Amino acid sequence: MAITLTHYLVLASVLFVIGLIGVMRRKNLLMLFFATEILLNATNIAFAAISHYIGDLSGQMFAFFIIAIAASEVAIGLGLLIVWYKRTGKIDLDQMNSMRG
């Protein structure tokens, strides 16, 4: 039995769901970051797989850019997180409600 694109897509979506669950479940900001990384990686797999099975390099290109974005996100996000932690001593999501409308 050959591995088809569908296998990869199912895998990607399983990972994506894991990421989503993490995003929804986690209250610790650091953990939330991990979950987003999972989401990004899940898509990367999907892109690479599509790229492979269709024979088009655009998918890989997108994966590159996603990695670049992930890297920038981590840099900025962690920076902010540290500043936040230094001011409040907590990185709990439930305590960040200054945006209450």
Add this chain to the structure above:
Amino acid sequence: MELYLYIALFAPLVGSLYSALFSGSPKSQQVGIVASGLLFTSFLSSAILLTYVMSGHTVHVEMMTWMATGDLYIPFGFVVDQVSVVMMMVVTIVSTVVHVYSIGYMDHDKGFNRFFAWLSAFVFSMMVLVMSDNFAGLFIGWEGVGLCSWGLIGFWYHKESATWAANEAFIMNRIADLGMLIGIFLIYWNVGSLQYDVVFAEIGNLQPVIITWIGIFLFIGAMGKSAQFPLHTWLADAMEGPTPVSALIHAATMVTAGVYLVVRSNAIYDLIPNVGIFIASLGAFVALFAASMALVNRDMKRIIAYSTLSQLGYMFVAAGLGAYWVALFHLMAHAFFKALLFLGAGNVMHAMHDELDPFKMGGLRKVMKGTFVMMTLASVALAGIYPFAGFFSKDLILEVGFVEHHYVIYTVLLLTAGLTAFYSFRLVALIFHGEERYKLFGIHPHEAYKFMLVAMSPLLVLAIIAGSFKMTYFQLVMNLLPATQYHVHDQTTYWIMTIGTQLFVIAAILFAYKKYANWSNVPDGSSAMERSFFYKLLWNQYYIPKMYEEIFAKPYAELSRIAWKQIDLKIVDATVDAIANGIYKTGENTRDIQNGNLSTMLRWMVVGLVVLSILAVAFTVGYNAVGA
């Protein structure tokens, strides 16, 4: 000749504008004199035009374009032909007299200058009405006289009754004007033009049903202006205006515009005899109906107003039966003696300090000789006694009815002639004869200014001799109107009819004198006659004004209030507000979503993602399904 036409037309306008300039400043005699002078100029020009027309010419000018769009082309065009020149003469003569008279009558009024502005403006509108060569121009004049009538009825605007009457007159006329407007629309879309000559030349080619509708709608217009039933109530109320106004507008000129319209459109009405019969029947009905109300009225001016209404009925009988020239002739004769009657009544009013109840007068002939003579002669003319003007015109209408074999109409008109004589002389007897009841009220009557009486004299002369123009007049208008001679063929019948009518009328006069010449008390509503049903019915004008009030005015006001308070505010507006409120409330309620908790927000984000992707899938599936 065009110059004279323009002078005749625009001299009153100049007079009006000149007077309007001074309308803000206190009374100055010269305004009245200038306005009267300009009116006299207009009269002279009309007279010159009359001689010109009598020599067999007509004048037709087109001053400028008014409206032109699509196929519609309406110019300011004026025509002086055999019919319009007669009207012009009537209008200018009566209005010149009334202007001069008003200088005396309005002597003590604060609004002297304003009065002349309105009065001259009225004459201008009337001239436009009669001289226009198309229906749109006629409509300008038509509405113009309506406006001036509004301004003049409500001239004493501090009086509630006057302004109410003014509005009533205007609005009632508007109802009729709508009919006229529809008539004009019908003509335009079927003929393609509004010029008289084109319309009358083409009208025969149309389908009979369309011609009938045109005739009906134009007549509805005429009904309003000429106060025919059921739009008659405004005329009696219009007596709130100054008396010269009643004389000029509500007796001699404006109210006869309806008759003029029918006469002018004779080419149309000739083709639809059925409508003609209806017009004649309505005319006969109104003649009797109005005369009956005049029998018991105790307001001098209203009695004369009802008499006017009654005479308008006569005119419509003639016009409806196709005797257009007879209608126009009666219009002319009536204008003279009725204006005279009104001006006389004005003198009496002045003398009696605006008292209108003839029962409170009596014996005035001693102090007001001139007025007495004039009013008596005018009443004789109105009653139609030989050789006064009324005899020639009114008896002719009776003959028309007889010759055309409409015996019912003839009988009604004959009866009305008797009633007319009765109420006219009831008025004369009550005012000028009998005991001097006015002394009870401490009034010291005095004769009007000399020049007012002099001003009235031309009307007196015309009221007496107008009948002798009959043949000249007939020669003149037969160029334009159907020249049917109405003669009872049998000589015996003719003489019996004429003499019989005369005797009947004289009997009515004598009865009136007998009953009222020696009246001594002021009735207070306690006599048996005053309590009878018919008296009450007539006294309340058949309860028609009250009915209109109850059926139209009050429900309209109530409905308006409901439309505003209930429908507009409570339904339409409230619906919109409810929608807005709903959205606002939704916002308030969903505000909790934005509670600032990032975790919750993330969850909502996922919900949104799911919804969006479901939509995407659904649309794709749907699209493929449709595409396949």
Add this chain to the structure above:
Amino acid sequence: MFEAIAFYLFAALTIVMFTITVMTSQALYAITAMAAGMIFISAFFFILGADFLGAIQIIVYTGAVMALYAFGMMFFDTTRNVVEKRTNPRIVFVLGVLAAVMVVAIFVAPIVSNNIQALYPIQENVGNSQAVGMVLFTKYLVPFELAAVMLLVAMIGGIVLAGKKMDKSLTLMKEEEIDGLDEGFEPEAGGH
């Protein structure tokens, strides 16, 4: 056959690793599991023939990003268990699954209907890195440069944010003192 075995093996490993990342309450476990998961993902790239991408995955993710997280964690108290309030795990799960199904459907639909054409077909005669380079520096040159600038900006931003007032412990200072340090320093961040 080999490919299938590899796929299932790595798939299982990745899923397990990521599940640990999401579920554990120990921050250290989480980061370790995630680093492992990242490496396993690069395996898929190699299987798919995207060698360059696989290398990048290992270098950037496992090398740079994880190192960054590790350094970041030093600032926080990582020995303590992460205590989190749980609300409605069922909703979380249902939403997750639904989202997944939809994502799959969206990805699969156009591929199943086979109406996608390759814009930049993979050339057989050149290696993956070479091919990637050709596309990256021709068609995607502008995005590439932009990404470079973005990374630079992110780097500077990260340094500025995290490195600010490193010598002071802001937790020990009062609110006013902090505000006094630097007016431009997010005055609202405390949340009043």
Add this chain to the structure above:
Amino acid sequence: MIDHILTLLIFFPALAAMLGFVVTKDSMRAYGIAVAGIEFLLSLWLWYAYDPMVSGMQFMESAPLIPAFGVNYLLGVDGISLFIIILSTFFTLIGIASLTEKRRIKDLIITLLFLEMTMVGVFAALDAIVFYVFWELSLVPMLYIIGAWGGPLRIYASVKFFLYTFTGSLVMLVGMLFMAYFYYQATGQWSFSILEWYRLILPENFQLWLFVAFFLGFAIKVPMFPFHTWLPYAHGQAPTIGSVILAAILLKMGTYAFVRFSLPLFPDASVYFMMPIAIISIIMIVYTAMVAYAQEDIKQVVAYSSISHMGVIILGTFALNVEGVSGSVFLMLAHGVVSGALFLLVGVIYDRRHTKLMSEFGGLASVMPRYAAIFGIMMMASVGLPLTINFVGEFLSLLGFYKQSHMLTLTAGTAIIVGAIYMLSAYKKAFFGNVTNEENKNLKDLNKTELVGLIPLTIVAIWLGVYPKPVLEPINNSVESVIQLMHDKAQSEEAKLRIPDLSGKNGTNTMQEAN
């Protein structure tokens, strides 16, 4: 300069308004009058340079804005828009010249000049997007005027005004985008040019939907029943100048847009919806006239009378023949002049007494004769007396629609009756009778500032009633080309029948030739 006169007309007031920020408060009025005066002269020059014999667009200007989607800065005027532009500049001038407002006059004049820019922009725009932009921009200054200088309920009124009109125009925007998309499908190019759209013949079912989308936007602006309730509030709370501009110009945007968009773009849909719209117009005419009769506040009488007259305009527009459409375009001007003047007049009495309730007045004719005279003339014009400006428009509108339906015209014709009823009774309540209220005994008659505003309006109201030709002729020529275009485009049998064919007529250019 003549080549860019429209751009000049649009942006000169805006530029002057911006410069106005540096003008001192005391000289602001003079500055405003000067700017509005120059603008008015420019618009008169536009009229002078306009060739009345050409039925198509003139003074066209074009510059690409978003070439990829065919959005161009496209301007031009024809007989239909020319006079509304002049009316806008005229009323801005009159409004500033007779301004009696004391509060923050500088801001007010600057706002008015901005408003002038948007008004001229709407009427000169030939590109749907440009049109839309100006259409929406016009809301902002008006909102500011109501919100900043209005009465006690101004916030409610202005929010209502904004939400109503904005909702409508959003639907209209969607319609425009669809229209552009259809154009793209038909020709393979994007275009928002109205003139390009004119050439498109849409299938009838598309026409119906698009017509409804456009209709909603226009109808709310007009405002047509049952979307009219924002207007009384807006008028009730707006300062005099706001009401004047609102009634005279802003409402005309809706009716103008009907002639500019709905008729030539969707001839079949116009015929299809003719009767329902006529019935709505008749409801507007009669119903709002009744509501007007019930009012106690004289300004509300005038406000509701506006709605009633707008009904006649809509009726004339949907007569779909030259007489009716010319009449309705003319009536737009007429109603602008008359209702603008009436609002100015109401403002005069409000300035003196700070109340608009008719029961507070009575007998004003003897205290303020000049005021009563001018009010009387304007009232009679509003009632539609011949030889006043309104009559020409009303007569032609009704005449035109009579061709389409006899019974409906007869019903609509009651406008002349009900109009007389509410106007005369309002006049009677306020002006006739004795002066009962002590406060009214010493009211001053019109002063110079007020006369400056009112006398030109009176002159125009009578002049164009007696001699409408200079205005009616260019309108007629442009309308003829619109009608011919509609006839040529019409597909259904009924539409071909209802819209007259003018091609046999001498001197009629079709729109294609003119462009």
